[in-house]
Amino acid sequence: MVARVDAGHGGNVATHMTPSLMARAVLIVIAMLVSRPALAQVDLAGMWASPHHQNWMERDPGSNPVDYLALPLSDAGREKALLYSYSQMAQMAHQCSLYTPFYSVIGVSGLKIWPETDPVAGNKIIAWKLSGFNFDVITIWMDGRPHPSKNAFHPYSGFTTGAWKGETLITHTTHMKAGFVRRNGAPSSDQATMTQYIIRHGDLLTMTAVLEDPIYLTQPYVVSRIFRLDPHANIRTTEGACEPISEVPDLDVAGVVPPYLPGKNPFVNELTEVYHIPVEAVLGGAETMYPEYRRRLKETYVRPDKCVRYCGQNAPGLHMIIDGSGKPQP
């Protein structure tokens, strides 16, 4: 077979090619035609505000103590959660700690996302960066690098890699520190890993996080959050400086140990008293995540006459149903 290649300058170069060589050349040409540069992927850059329409209680003022409903806690996870006392956070050793990257979907703030481009290739995105409030800047490496050794240091940011599948950015995070899956002390271990699916729909961004933890969870814990593009959101690029001080002097006394002893958590029955939710549901577990569990409770559940907590106070723009009328408050 003879292929003629225009060598320019009006001349022709005749080259003999085998069929396999020709096939390879065709494949290369096709690959060049269909491949797109990194910049042609979805642009995630911008300030993404958190509208708090989803799970306002969890994301804004914070969850109730001993509310593990719909958390797939293992027995070890439940035991550790019940030892947690809010007073721990006020101790000097803990007040400046950061949350893990999982907090990007359960925390209060929106996200700032920006690309890091290859300084030589110019338009090739080698990483996406995510910042917010109370978690370290997350770097999603897009350059194909491997995750570090399992014995490597676990920074607050964890270690994250990502790859596009269609228009979905799929990320995988390892090397996280031990942290929380809910702001009331429900734990995650330093062996937890997270897979995120990040999808942009115009001015909306959906992030679905799947947290797996062989120590404190029995099943993957899935949380999905929507963010809205807002150029005025003014989300910080790095965490603000935190100055440890004696916040609560009564806690900085020798011999004061805030965590509760096993079996001594005073708030175990609080949700049952306030919302009439059975204590076995309050204590969570994988089955409490599923609709079937709700149907099981429906036969015996008696709703309180009046909402006394988290009835829409301090939630601008959110009109909640707070009584038996079934109508949102004005």
Next chain:
Amino acid sequence: MKRSLVMLLVAAAAAVGNRADAHHSFAATYLETQEITVEGELVQFAFRNPHSFVQVTAPDADNVMQRWAVEWGASGQLNSQGVTRDTLKPGDHVIVMGSPGRNPADHRIRMKTILRPKDGWKWGGVVD
């Protein structure tokens, strides 16, 4: 010597860098449906992140003098509401109202209002 100093500075920067606050749940920390009022002398005003704190010495319900830790907003939040690090001074006589902490032994309050009768300065609002 100079190299050691540089290494020391790098280590110090690594130790203090990338820190911020662990934003706790207010519902898990305070009895948000209850209110407590204390009146006494301000002994410290820490205008800072993650949250500012006002320390006030005032008697409790049994008339025993206590040092109350009153949790307020982050410095940036308060700044946007006209509160600066110079707004309050030790020795100021203040009246504080807020939600009591869940553990009474902590003597802790989440700030809802603060009044300084001497000049009528007051603040009331919501911070997270």
